[in-house]
Amino acid sequence: MTTPRDQFIEQMGLMMQAEGQPRIAGQILGYLIVEGEARTLNQMTEALKISKASASTNARMLADRGTVQRVSPVGTRQDAYKAEFDAMPQMLRAMARRFRANGERIDQIVADFPDDDTGARDRVAGFARTYRDSADFFEEWAARVSQTGCDGPSNEKNE
Amino acid sequence: MTTPRDQFIEQMGLMMQAEGQPRIAGQILGYLIVEGEARTLNQMTEALKISKASASTNARMLADRGTVQRVSPVGTRQDAYKAEFDAMPQMLRAMARRFRANGERIDQIVADFPDDDTGARDRVAGFARTYRDSADFFEEWAARVSQTGCDGPSNEKNE
DNA sequence: CAATGCATTCAATAGGTATTGAACGCATTG
Protein backbone atom coordinates (compact mmCIF):
# COMPACT_ATOMS: atom_id res chain seq x y z
CA MET A 1 0.00 0.00 0.00
CA THR A 2 1.41 3.37 -0.95
CA THR A 3 0.98 6.31 1.32
CA PRO A 4 -0.46 9.57 0.04
CA ARG A 5 3.00 11.05 0.49
CA ASP A 6 4.50 8.50 -1.82
CA GLN A 7 1.70 9.00 -4.30
CA PHE A 8 2.47 12.67 -4.41
CA ILE A 9 6.17 12.02 -4.83
CA GLU A 10 5.44 9.57 -7.60
CA GLN A 11 3.22 12.08 -9.38
CA MET A 12 5.84 14.78 -9.16
CA GLY A 13 8.26 12.40 -10.79
CA LEU A 14 5.89 11.62 -13.61
CA MET A 15 5.00 15.25 -14.17
CA MET A 16 8.62 16.32 -14.32
CA GLN A 17 9.25 13.52 -16.73
CA ALA A 18 6.41 14.70 -18.92
CA GLU A 19 8.16 18.06 -19.06
CA GLY A 20 11.24 16.39 -20.41
CA GLN A 21 13.21 16.31 -17.19
CA PRO A 22 14.48 13.40 -15.14
CA ARG A 23 11.90 11.62 -13.11
CA ILE A 24 14.11 11.49 -10.06
CA ALA A 25 14.43 15.26 -10.01
CA GLY A 26 10.66 15.44 -9.66
CA GLN A 27 10.67 12.84 -6.93
CA ILE A 28 13.29 14.72 -4.99
CA LEU A 29 11.33 17.93 -5.28
CA GLY A 30 8.18 16.16 -4.15
CA TYR A 31 10.01 14.61 -1.23
CA LEU A 32 11.41 17.95 -0.11
CA ILE A 33 8.00 19.55 -0.37
CA VAL A 34 6.24 17.01 1.80
CA GLU A 35 9.06 17.00 4.30
CA GLY A 36 9.14 20.76 4.49
CA GLU A 37 12.53 20.76 6.15
CA ALA A 38 15.98 20.30 4.72
CA ARG A 39 16.95 16.73 3.95
CA THR A 40 20.37 15.27 3.28
CA LEU A 41 21.40 13.34 0.21
CA ASN A 42 21.55 10.20 2.31
CA GLN A 43 18.02 10.68 3.48
CA MET A 44 16.92 11.04 -0.12
CA THR A 45 18.66 7.87 -1.19
CA GLU A 46 16.90 5.79 1.39
CA ALA A 47 13.54 7.52 1.22
CA LEU A 48 13.39 7.28 -2.57
CA LYS A 49 15.51 4.16 -2.91
CA ILE A 50 17.85 5.74 -5.42
CA SER A 51 21.58 5.72 -5.78
CA LYS A 52 23.87 8.27 -4.23
CA ALA A 53 24.90 9.38 -7.69
CA SER A 54 21.33 10.12 -8.76
CA ALA A 55 20.56 11.99 -5.59
CA SER A 56 23.65 14.13 -5.94
CA THR A 57 23.23 14.87 -9.63
CA ASN A 58 19.53 15.61 -9.60
CA ALA A 59 19.52 17.61 -6.40
CA ARG A 60 22.25 19.78 -7.80
CA MET A 61 20.32 20.23 -11.03
CA LEU A 62 17.28 21.40 -9.07
CA ALA A 63 19.45 23.76 -7.10
CA ASP A 64 20.92 25.21 -10.30
CA ARG A 65 17.43 25.84 -11.52
CA GLY A 66 16.52 27.52 -8.26
CA THR A 67 13.75 25.10 -7.43
CA VAL A 68 15.45 23.84 -4.32
CA GLN A 69 18.03 25.40 -2.10
CA ARG A 70 21.26 23.92 -0.90
CA VAL A 71 21.80 24.44 2.79
CA SER A 72 24.74 23.59 5.00
CA PRO A 73 23.68 23.77 8.60
CA VAL A 74 26.65 24.11 10.88
CA GLY A 75 27.42 21.04 12.85
CA THR A 76 27.14 18.58 10.02
CA ARG A 77 29.19 18.17 6.93
CA GLN A 78 26.44 16.59 4.93
CA ASP A 79 24.90 18.44 2.04
CA ALA A 80 21.27 19.12 2.57
CA TYR A 81 18.59 20.58 0.36
CA LYS A 82 15.23 22.08 1.03
CA ALA A 83 12.39 23.00 -1.28
CA GLU A 84 12.29 26.69 -2.02
CA PHE A 85 9.40 28.45 -0.39
CA ASP A 86 8.35 29.45 -3.89
CA ALA A 87 9.31 26.29 -5.72
CA MET A 88 6.52 26.64 -8.24
CA PRO A 89 7.34 30.22 -9.25
CA GLN A 90 10.92 29.09 -9.69
CA MET A 91 9.73 26.41 -12.07
CA LEU A 92 7.80 29.03 -13.97
CA ARG A 93 10.88 31.19 -14.13
CA ALA A 94 12.81 28.26 -15.54
CA MET A 95 10.15 27.94 -18.21
CA ALA A 96 10.47 31.62 -18.92
CA ARG A 97 14.20 31.23 -19.43
CA ARG A 98 13.64 28.38 -21.86
CA PHE A 99 11.09 30.38 -23.80
CA ARG A 100 13.32 33.39 -24.00
CA ALA A 101 16.22 31.28 -25.21
CA ASN A 102 13.97 29.73 -27.84
CA GLY A 103 12.84 33.11 -29.06
CA GLU A 104 16.34 34.44 -29.29
CA ARG A 105 17.61 31.40 -31.10
CA ILE A 106 14.86 31.71 -33.66
CA ASP A 107 15.57 35.40 -34.01
CA GLN A 108 19.13 34.63 -34.93
CA ILE A 109 18.00 32.21 -37.57
CA VAL A 110 15.37 34.51 -39.00
CA ALA A 111 18.07 37.09 -39.63
CA ASP A 112 19.47 34.80 -42.31
CA PHE A 113 16.19 34.39 -44.11
CA PRO A 114 16.38 35.75 -47.66
CA ASP A 115 14.75 39.14 -48.02
CA ASP A 116 12.40 38.07 -50.76
CA ASP A 117 10.88 35.29 -48.66
CA THR A 118 8.87 37.77 -46.64
CA GLY A 119 5.99 35.43 -45.95
CA ALA A 120 7.98 32.79 -44.15
CA ARG A 121 10.21 35.40 -42.60
CA ASP A 122 7.30 37.21 -41.03
CA ARG A 123 5.68 34.07 -39.75
CA VAL A 124 8.85 32.86 -38.16
CA ALA A 125 9.67 36.25 -36.72
CA GLY A 126 6.19 36.43 -35.23
CA PHE A 127 6.71 33.06 -33.68
CA ALA A 128 9.96 34.17 -32.10
CA ARG A 129 8.37 37.31 -30.80
CA THR A 130 5.59 35.38 -29.14
CA TYR A 131 8.16 33.21 -27.47
CA ARG A 132 9.87 36.25 -26.03
CA ASP A 133 6.65 37.92 -25.00
CA SER A 134 5.47 34.77 -23.33
CA ALA A 135 8.72 34.63 -21.42
CA ASP A 136 8.02 38.12 -20.11
CA PHE A 137 4.56 37.12 -18.99
CA PHE A 138 5.72 33.97 -17.31
CA GLU A 139 8.09 36.01 -15.26
CA GLU A 140 5.43 38.47 -14.28
CA TRP A 141 3.13 35.69 -13.32
CA ALA A 142 5.87 33.99 -11.34
CA ALA A 143 6.45 37.20 -9.43
CA ARG A 144 2.76 37.45 -8.68
CA VAL A 145 2.60 33.91 -7.40
CA SER A 146 5.72 34.47 -5.33
CA GLN A 147 3.98 37.17 -3.35
CA THR A 148 1.09 34.92 -2.48
CA GLY A 149 3.43 32.16 -1.46
CA CYS A 150 2.90 28.48 -1.91
CA ASP A 151 1.14 27.89 1.36
CA GLY A 152 -1.03 30.95 1.42
CA PRO A 153 -4.72 30.39 2.13
CA SER A 154 -7.46 30.45 -0.46
CA ASN A 155 -6.99 31.94 -3.89
CA GLU A 156 -8.97 34.70 -5.45
CA LYS A 157 -9.18 34.68 -9.20
CA ASN A 158 -6.68 37.15 -10.63
CA GLU A 159 -7.88 40.71 -11.17
CA MET B 1 25.07 23.89 -46.12
CA THR B 2 21.74 24.10 -44.39
CA THR B 3 19.27 26.74 -45.39
CA PRO B 4 17.77 29.08 -42.81
CA ARG B 5 14.49 27.27 -43.33
CA ASP B 6 16.03 23.99 -42.36
CA GLN B 7 17.75 25.58 -39.42
CA PHE B 8 14.41 26.80 -38.16
CA ILE B 9 12.83 23.40 -38.68
CA GLU B 10 15.70 21.76 -36.87
CA GLN B 11 15.35 24.17 -33.96
CA MET B 12 11.65 23.56 -33.68
CA GLY B 13 12.39 19.87 -33.45
CA LEU B 14 14.92 20.36 -30.70
CA MET B 15 12.70 22.71 -28.77
CA MET B 16 9.74 20.35 -28.90
CA GLN B 17 12.01 17.58 -27.78
CA ALA B 18 13.16 19.66 -24.84
CA GLU B 19 9.51 19.96 -23.84
CA GLY B 20 9.23 16.21 -23.74
CA GLN B 21 7.55 15.75 -27.07
CA PRO B 22 8.71 13.97 -30.20
CA ARG B 23 11.28 15.80 -32.23
CA ILE B 24 9.51 15.02 -35.47
CA ALA B 25 6.36 16.73 -34.26
CA GLY B 26 8.36 19.91 -33.85
CA GLN B 27 9.91 19.53 -37.26
CA ILE B 28 6.53 19.10 -38.87
CA LEU B 29 5.22 22.18 -37.12
CA GLY B 30 8.26 24.15 -38.21
CA TYR B 31 7.87 22.94 -41.76
CA LEU B 32 4.22 23.91 -41.89
CA ILE B 33 5.01 27.32 -40.46
CA VAL B 34 7.65 28.18 -43.03
CA GLU B 35 5.54 26.82 -45.85
CA GLY B 36 2.50 28.74 -44.72
CA GLU B 37 0.19 26.67 -46.87
CA ALA B 38 -1.22 23.22 -46.33
CA ARG B 39 1.16 20.35 -47.04
CA THR B 40 0.39 16.70 -47.54
CA LEU B 41 1.86 13.84 -45.59
CA ASN B 42 3.84 12.84 -48.64
CA GLN B 43 5.36 16.27 -48.91
CA MET B 44 6.38 16.07 -45.28
CA THR B 45 8.02 12.69 -45.71
CA GLU B 46 10.25 13.91 -48.48
CA ALA B 47 10.92 17.38 -47.12
CA LEU B 48 11.88 16.06 -43.68
CA LYS B 49 13.14 12.66 -44.83
CA ILE B 50 10.97 10.77 -42.41
CA SER B 51 8.83 7.71 -42.75
CA LYS B 52 5.19 7.76 -43.71
CA ALA B 53 4.32 6.31 -40.32
CA SER B 54 6.04 9.09 -38.43
CA ALA B 55 4.47 11.78 -40.56
CA SER B 56 1.02 10.34 -40.04
CA THR B 57 1.36 9.75 -36.32
CA ASN B 58 2.97 13.04 -35.42
CA ALA B 59 0.82 15.19 -37.66
CA ARG B 60 -2.24 13.67 -36.09
CA MET B 61 -0.86 14.30 -32.63
CA LEU B 62 -0.33 17.95 -33.49
CA ALA B 63 -3.84 18.15 -34.88
CA ASP B 64 -5.27 16.61 -31.72
CA ARG B 65 -3.47 19.24 -29.74
CA GLY B 66 -4.85 21.95 -31.99
CA THR B 67 -1.46 23.20 -33.08
CA VAL B 68 -2.03 22.29 -36.70
CA GLN B 69 -5.19 21.86 -38.66
CA ARG B 70 -6.15 18.98 -40.85
CA VAL B 71 -7.55 20.09 -44.15
CA SER B 72 -9.04 18.09 -46.99
CA PRO B 73 -9.19 20.25 -50.07
CA VAL B 74 -11.66 18.90 -52.57
CA GLY B 75 -10.06 17.35 -55.58
CA THR B 76 -7.46 15.35 -53.74
CA ARG B 77 -7.80 12.49 -51.39
CA GLN B 78 -4.56 13.16 -49.65
CA ASP B 79 -4.56 14.32 -46.07
CA ALA B 80 -3.03 17.71 -45.71
CA TYR B 81 -2.19 19.79 -42.69
CA LYS B 82 -1.50 23.43 -42.18
CA ALA B 83 -0.13 25.33 -39.22
CA GLU B 84 -2.83 27.06 -37.25
CA PHE B 85 -2.76 30.79 -37.59
CA ASP B 86 -2.34 30.89 -33.84
CA ALA B 87 -0.09 27.89 -33.44
CA MET B 88 1.74 29.38 -30.51
CA PRO B 89 -1.38 30.18 -28.48
CA GLN B 90 -2.52 26.64 -29.12
CA MET B 91 0.73 25.38 -27.69
CA LEU B 92 0.15 27.55 -24.65
CA ARG B 93 -3.33 26.15 -24.30
CA ALA B 94 -1.91 22.65 -24.42
CA MET B 95 0.41 23.63 -21.60
CA ALA B 96 -2.54 24.99 -19.69
CA ARG B 97 -4.33 21.68 -20.04
CA ARG B 98 -1.31 19.81 -18.72
CA PHE B 99 -1.02 22.15 -15.76
CA ARG B 100 -4.67 21.85 -14.93
CA ALA B 101 -4.49 18.07 -15.10
CA ASN B 102 -1.49 18.13 -12.81
CA GLY B 103 -3.25 20.31 -10.31
CA GLU B 104 -6.30 18.14 -10.26
CA ARG B 105 -4.33 14.96 -9.89
CA ILE B 106 -2.49 16.39 -6.92
CA ASP B 107 -5.75 17.60 -5.43
CA GLN B 108 -7.08 14.08 -5.51
CA ILE B 109 -4.02 12.82 -3.72
CA VAL B 110 -4.03 15.56 -1.13
CA ALA B 111 -7.53 14.53 -0.15
CA ASP B 112 -6.07 11.32 1.25
CA PHE B 113 -3.49 13.06 3.39
CA PRO B 114 -4.04 12.37 7.07
CA ASP B 115 -5.67 15.25 8.87
CA ASP B 116 -2.95 15.59 11.45
CA ASP B 117 -0.25 16.09 8.85
CA THR B 118 -1.38 19.64 8.22
CA GLY B 119 2.04 20.96 7.31
CA ALA B 120 2.62 18.68 4.37
CA ARG B 121 -1.03 18.79 3.44
CA ASP B 122 -1.02 22.56 3.16
CA ARG B 123 2.18 22.69 1.19
CA VAL B 124 0.99 20.13 -1.30
CA ALA B 125 -2.44 21.72 -1.58
CA GLY B 126 -0.80 25.06 -2.23
CA PHE B 127 1.26 23.48 -4.94
CA ALA B 128 -1.82 22.05 -6.59
CA ARG B 129 -3.58 25.35 -6.40
CA THR B 130 -0.72 27.14 -8.08
CA TYR B 131 -0.83 24.59 -10.86
CA ARG B 132 -4.49 25.30 -11.44
CA ASP B 133 -4.09 29.04 -11.18
CA SER B 134 -1.22 28.92 -13.62
CA ALA B 135 -3.40 26.99 -16.03
CA ASP B 136 -5.95 29.80 -15.86
CA PHE B 137 -3.22 32.30 -16.46
CA PHE B 138 -1.85 30.44 -19.46
CA GLU B 139 -5.26 30.38 -21.03
CA GLU B 140 -5.79 34.07 -20.52
CA TRP B 141 -2.43 34.82 -22.02
CA ALA B 142 -3.09 32.52 -24.94
CA ALA B 143 -6.31 34.34 -25.64
CA ARG B 144 -4.51 37.64 -25.56
CA VAL B 145 -1.86 36.45 -27.97
CA SER B 146 -4.50 35.01 -30.25
CA GLN B 147 -6.01 38.43 -30.76
CA THR B 148 -2.71 39.90 -31.81
CA GLY B 149 -2.06 37.04 -34.17
CA CYS B 150 1.24 35.50 -34.90
CA ASP B 151 2.15 37.76 -37.79
CA GLY B 152 0.94 41.00 -36.33
CA PRO B 153 3.40 43.89 -36.39
CA SER B 154 5.41 45.08 -33.43
CA ASN B 155 4.47 44.35 -29.87
CA GLU B 156 3.88 46.80 -27.12
CA LYS B 157 4.78 45.75 -23.64
CA ASN B 158 1.74 44.64 -21.70
CA GLU B 159 -0.28 47.17 -19.76
C1' DC C 1 -13.20 -6.84 -59.49
C1' DA C 2 -8.15 -6.43 -59.86
C1' DA C 3 -5.06 -2.64 -59.13
C1' DT C 4 -3.50 1.64 -57.39
C1' DG C 5 -2.91 5.22 -53.86
C1' DC C 6 -3.66 6.61 -49.60
C1' DA C 7 -3.66 6.67 -44.24
C1' DT C 8 -3.30 3.92 -40.31
C1' DT C 9 -1.73 0.32 -37.16
C1' DC C 10 1.53 -2.69 -35.10
C1' DA C 11 5.55 -5.20 -33.85
C1' DA C 12 10.43 -4.59 -34.03
C1' DT C 13 14.44 -1.66 -33.91
C1' DA C 14 17.26 2.16 -33.06
C1' DG C 15 18.64 5.70 -30.34
C1' DG C 16 19.16 8.47 -26.52
C1' DT C 17 19.45 9.43 -21.79
C1' DA C 18 18.39 8.51 -16.99
C1' DT C 19 20.30 5.73 -13.63
C1' DT C 20 23.64 3.10 -11.46
C1' DG C 21 28.04 1.04 -9.32
C1' DA C 22 32.57 1.85 -8.79
C1' DA C 23 36.49 4.80 -8.60
C1' DC C 24 38.09 9.13 -7.04
C1' DG C 25 39.19 13.22 -4.25
C1' DC C 26 38.74 15.71 -0.26
C1' DA C 27 38.05 16.68 4.34
C1' DT C 28 37.65 15.09 8.95
C1' DT C 29 38.81 12.21 12.64
C1' DG C 30 40.98 9.26 15.98
Place this chain on the structure above:
DNA sequence: CAATGCGTTCAATACCTATTGAATGCATTG
Protein backbone atom coordinates in the same frame (compact mmCIF):
# COMPACT_ATOMS: atom_id res chain seq x y z
C1' DC D 1 48.78 9.11 8.88
C1' DA D 2 45.44 5.37 8.30
C1' DA D 3 40.54 5.22 8.29
C1' DT D 4 36.01 6.85 7.79
C1' DG D 5 32.33 9.59 5.65
C1' DC D 6 30.98 12.49 2.42
C1' DG D 7 29.98 14.40 -2.53
C1' DT D 8 31.26 14.09 -7.22
C1' DT D 9 32.57 12.03 -11.62
C1' DC D 10 32.62 8.62 -15.13
C1' DA D 11 31.94 4.58 -17.88
C1' DA D 12 28.59 0.98 -18.35
C1' DT D 13 23.88 -0.44 -18.13
C1' DA D 14 19.03 -0.36 -18.15
C1' DC D 15 15.21 1.58 -19.70
C1' DC D 16 12.03 3.89 -22.37
C1' DT D 17 10.04 5.66 -26.42
C1' DA D 18 10.54 7.71 -30.94
C1' DT D 19 10.93 5.94 -35.29
C1' DT D 20 10.58 2.71 -38.81
C1' DG D 21 9.16 -1.10 -42.32
C1' DA D 22 5.73 -4.05 -43.25
C1' DA D 23 1.01 -5.40 -42.97
C1' DT D 24 -3.77 -3.87 -43.09
C1' DG D 25 -7.86 -1.60 -44.55
C1' DC D 26 -10.41 1.50 -47.24
C1' DA D 27 -11.62 4.09 -51.08
C1' DT D 28 -11.04 5.07 -55.81
C1' DT D 29 -10.22 3.83 -60.49
C1' DG D 30 -9.89 1.61 -64.90
